[in-house]
Amino acid sequence: MPELTVREALRDAMAEEMRLDQDVCLIGEEVAEYQGAYKVSQGLLEEFGELRVVDTPITEAGFTGLGVGAAMGGLKPIVEFMTFNFAMQSIDHIINSAAKTLYMSGGLIPVPIVFRGPNGAASRVGAQHSQCFASWYSHIPGLKVISPWSASDAKGLLKAAIRDPNPVIFLENELLYGESFEVPEGENEIVPIGKGKIVKSGSDVTITAFSIMVGKALDAAEIVSKDGINVEVIDLRSIRPLDIETIISSVKKTNRLISIEEGWPTSGIGAEIAALTIKHAFDYLDAPIERITGLDIPLPYAENLERAALPQVSNITDSIRNICQH
Amino acid sequence: MHIYGVQYFQNIEPPATSVGLTEMTSNTEKNNLGKKNKLPISKQSNKALLEYLKTMLTIRRFEEKAGQLYGMGIIGGFCHLYIGQEAVVTGIQAALKPGDTVITGYRCHGHMLAAGSPPKNVMAELTGKIDGVSSGKGGSMHMFIKGKFYGGHGIVGAQVPLGTGLAFANKYKKSNNVSITYFGDGAANQGQVFESFNMAALWKLPIVYVIENNQYAMGTSISRSTAIEELYSRGAAFGIPGKQVDGMDVIEVYKAAKKAVQNCRLGKGPILLELMTYRFRGHSMSDPAKYRTKEEVSKMRHERDPIEHIKTIILKNKILSEDKFKQLDKETREIISDAADFAQSSSEPLLSTLTSDVIID
Numbered sequence: 172m173p174e175l176t177v178r179e180a181l182r183d184a185m186a187e188e189m190r191l192d193q194d195v196c197l198i199g200e201e202v203a204e205y206q207g208a209y210k211v212s213q214g215l216l217e218e219f220g221e222l223r224v225v226d227t228p229i230t231e232a233g234f235t236g237l238g239v240g241a242a243m244g245g246l247k248p249i250v251e252f253m254t255f256n257f258a259m260q261s262i263d264h265i266i267n268s269a270a271k272t273l274y275m276s277g278g279l280i281p282v283p284i285v286f287r288g289p290n291g292a293a294s295r296v297g298a299q300h301s302q303c304f305a306s307w308y309s310h311i312p313g314l315k316v317i318s319p320w321s322a323s324d325a326k327g328l329l330k331a332a333i334r335d336p337n338p339v340i341f342l343e344n345e346l347l348y349g350e351s352f353e354v355p356e357g358e359n360e361i362v363p364i365g366k367g368k369i370v371k372s373g374s375d376v377t378i379t380a381f382s383i384m385v386g387k388a389l390d391a392a393e394i395v396s397k398d399g400i401n402v403e404v405i406d407l408r409s410i411r412p413l414d415i416e417t418i419i420s421s422v423k424k425t426n427r428l429i430s431i432e433e434g435w436p437t438s439g440i441g442a443e444i445a446a447l448t449i450k451h452a453f454d455y456l457d458a459p460i461e462r463i464t465g466l467d468i469p470l471p472y473a474e475n476l477e478r479a480a481l482p483q484v485s486n487i488t489d490s491i492r493n494i495c496q497h
Numbered sequence: 498m499h500i501y502g503v504q505y506f507q508n509i510e511p512p513a514t515s516v517g518l519t520e521m522t523s524n525t526e527k528n529n530l531g532k533k534n535k536l537p538i539s540k541q542s543n544k545a546l547l548e549y550l551k552t553m554l555t556i557r558r559f560e561e562k563a564g565q566l567y568g569m570g571i572i573g574g575f576c577h578l579y580i581g582q583e584a585v586v587t588g589i590q591a592a593l594k595p596g597d598t599v600i601t602g603y604r605c606h607g608h609m610l611a612a613g614s615p616p617k618n619v620m621a622e623l624t625g626k627i628d629g630v631s632s633g634k635g636g637s638m639h640m641f642i643k644g645k646f647y648g649g650h651g652i653v654g655a656q657v658p659l660g661t662g663l664a665f666a667n668k669y670k671k672s673n674n675v676s677i678t679y680f681g682d683g684a685a686n687q688g689q690v691f692e693s694f695n696m697a698a699l700w701k702l703p704i705v706y707v708i709e710n711n712q713y714a715m716g717t718s719i720s721r722s723t724a725i726e727e728l729y730s731r732g733a734a735f736g737i738p739g740k741q742v743d744g745m746d747v748i749e750v751y752k753a754a755k756k757a758v759q760n761c762r763l764g765k766g767p768i769l770l771e772l773m774t775y776r777f778r779g780h781s782m783s784d785p786a787k788y789r790t791k792e793e794v795s796k797m798r799h800e801r802d803p804i805e806h807i808k809t810i811i812l813k814n815k816i817l818s819e820d821k822f823k824q825l826d827k828e829t830r831e832i833i834s835d836a837a838d839f840a841q842s843s844s845e846p847l848l849s850t851l852t853s854d855v856i857i858d
């Protein structure tokens with residue numbers, strides 16, 4: 172199987188879908204001539220032209236609303252946010268205009284649109300540029316929320332998101348763009364939205380993670396395997412809908428659960444997973460559920476402070492050893 | 498100030514009457530609302546004038562009935578009546594062709610009716626019933642006609658980028674259709690309006706921005722909220738031609754709309770129309786409207802009622818006799834009364850629909 176970076180996989184997904192469907196277009200800041208602020212849209216302007224690959228002014232509320240209106244009018248726009256931090260300026264359109272219109276219209280007006288871009292911490296870019304929005308968007312009925320880790324999932328899920336008739340939030344990670352993974356070839360390699368993936372099977376403890384934390388979970392699993400602890404790692408891939416079945420059946424096997432996310436703890440993805448696990452697998456739990464999250468503070472700049480504020484492999488190994496004492 | 502719209506008026510046919518560049522740009526009158534009914538200057542067919550009257554009467558009688566039903570507790574929530582502003586949506590809608598799209602805020606009953614939605618289904622949405630245009634899930638503020646009318650939006654100003662996106666889709670599909678995007682004098686102060694103006698002008702999108710300047714945003718008069726009250730000049734920074742129009746005169750509205758829409762179809766980009774109008778009732782049903790004097794409201798009602806205006810023209814030109822007019826009004830009231838009966842007797846939405854239409858599976 173050929174290897175692709177996440178960056179290339181995302182570009183290929185968009186290019187393939189744009190070849191298949193004239194109504195798919197890409198709009199956002201620097202997506203056309205500059206080839207993407209993080210070079211994700213390389214070559215798209217050249218292939219599809221400026222009608223379909225559109226550089227916008229720096230006008231998040233405006234171009235998000237415009238994208239939603241275009242979707243109501245029959246297009247399937249991909250709206251790229253330079254990063255999701257800036258989408259806070261347009262969250263009204265994502266929620267009030269995109270997510271709610273199908274319902275408010277009694278099913279008359281669908282909004283087929285993808286909002287995508289890097290999410291979460293990057294590398295020492297400070298508090299305003301380093302926030303995970305997974306739990307924010309996962310709160311909203313009418314949205315689907317995806318956050319892939321590997322390049323093949325990035326590609327297959329972005330293709331699925333573009334074909335999906337609903338508004339989809341597609342959370343990428345800047346630090347993963349350059350990482351390479353094996354990716355199957357072919358235009359029909361779609362990954363279904365709403366399905367988690369067991370990326371390592373094990374018997375002693377279940378770890379759920381998404382995006383960059385999947386890699387950290389696998390590293391931690393590798394380390395503790397030397398102590399004879401066999402970890403099962405689930406890549407959630409989809410945050411909403413959440414594949415709770417896969418989590419529950421894993422917990423029924425391992426009897427222990429650790430949830431990892433980079434975002435803040437309060438009302439986070441881990442809180443949701445814990446609540447559902449307690450409801451569906453209470454009797455199977457041998458230990459309290461652990462949540463590993465970013466620290467409950469704005470993200471600091473200094474290297475040591477930033478590292479201390481985000482989940483690290485050592486936090487995960489500690490947590491695994493701890494939970495396995497029960 | 499003198500440059501707004503130069504291109505617009507040079508490139509389109511010369512102004513038919515006195516409504517030209519000079520009048521538009523040097524219009525220092527606060528607004529056009531002091532005018533008396535004029536005699537017709539239009540060459541519009543009698544049939545068209547009659548259609549205007551019918552549409553405006555339908556909206557008026559519909560809204561009066563909605564007000565009554567609200568008072569009786571049959572309609573709930575927020576309910577924003579369009580009484581006084583009927584000429585705006587009627588004149589604009591008359592300038593459109595199939596495939597043109599319309600979007601507005603929450604004050605949308607008139608827009609739905611003018612776009613051709615049956616009064617009984619609009620009323621059934623207000624009563625929250627299964628036969629409502631949004632199956633009872635939208636309510637007064639959220640109504641749609643697929644392919645034609647895109648709501649019905651509750652966040653002040655949000656419809657402006659959405660309408661700009663509808664124009665983007667029209668241009669993308671090379672459809673030669675125009676997006677009509679209505680918003681209020683209050684909404685005109687939202688930042689996203691200017692973001693939209695910029696993109697629409699930059700990409701020459703086929704859109705007519707229609708500001709319905711009814712002088713108030715809830716209780717805030719325009720002079721208390723707006724540094725420069727000539728809202729039609731707000732596109733100037735983006736090179737968007739603007740024009741102030743008497744929104745109580747349906748013929749003037751139609752003429753301005755026709756011209757603006759033509760301009761868009763020629764690929765010349767956005768146009769901004771500021772329609773001077775007035776709402777005769779409170780902002781919503783719960784508004785006692787203490788921020789304006791009784792005298793002000795009654796003067797507007799007596800001197801500038803848009804329906805009286807068109808009625809006078811129609812009677813003077815003997816398009817209808819007084820008796821025939823009364824007959825028409827009676828028929829309209831009957832249609833609305835039937836709509837109200839229908840909306841009350843229609844059943845509640847099935848509970849089984851509660852969780853449908855959230856996501857398309």
Ligand SMILES: Cc1ncc(C[n+]2csc(CCOP(=O)(O)OP(=O)(O)O)c2C)c(N)n1
Pocket residue numbers: 604651652653654680681682683684685711713714715780
């Ligand atoms: C973003 C936002 N802020 C405030 C409100 C509450 N609100 C509803 S209508 C309104 C006044 C708007 O006035 P205008 O734009 O002039 O329209 P009109 O009601 O006169 O038609 C306000 C403040 C809202 N719905 N959305």
Ligand SMILES: [Mg+2]
Pocket residue numbers: 681682683709710711712713714715
């Ligand atoms: Mg107003």
